[in-house]
Amino acid sequence: MPFAKTDFEGLLIFEPKVFEDNRGYFFESYNYNTCKADGVDINFVQDNQASSEYGVIRGLHYQLEPHAQTKFVRVLSGTILDVVVDLRKASATYGKSFSIELSAENKKQFLVPKGFAHGYAVLSKTAEVLYKCDAYYNKETEAGIIYNDPHLNIDWKIPTDKAIISDKDLNQPFFKDCKNNF
């Protein structure tokens, strides 16, 4: 499977081979064996799907060890800005963020390893997002970082007055105070 590397260790971008004909298109959105052949040997156990309208920002979220999750993110309809922050203290990119536009049109998928906080902003009228996880949801180890943390200084591409954010996410801690056992 064609995984492209980023400057962040283990953070990969996947672009599927798309077959188009007069009916439409077909592609393998996930294939364990071909992922494994490309060095991505992950046992996904949970799929999550969410629909959101323009301006929604979800995140930044992660689960602490021993319930940390690898996420494999894609967009079924619309366009999002997907954002991650490296929380791995020994990493060369610790404390840095990485953003990528994922859309139903570009069909890109984003492999986010354990040790990253994850979030996204919806840039289209609506967007449906689906992501595979390799560990189950565990409420007790849920953690987060405030989306507008001044140290991270993430450009979510949404004007402040249009941002729609849950109460939970408006009360997340700053990066400097976040829970981190990575």
Ligand SMILES: Cc1cn([C@H]2C[C@H](O)[C@@H](COP(=O)(O)OP(=O)(O)O[C@H]3O[C@@H](C)C(=O)[C@@H](O)[C@H]3O)O2)c(=O)[nH]c1=O
């Ligand atoms: C994440 C999750 C939530 N829930 C429940 C809890 C809550 O009542 C409801 C909505 O949860 P949230 O508000 O946390 O949903 P949301 O803000 O969409 O949370 C998600 O954000 C993105 C950015 C991620 O990376 C995910 O890991 C996840 O944290 O769904 C589950 O039952 N299972 C799950 O796996």
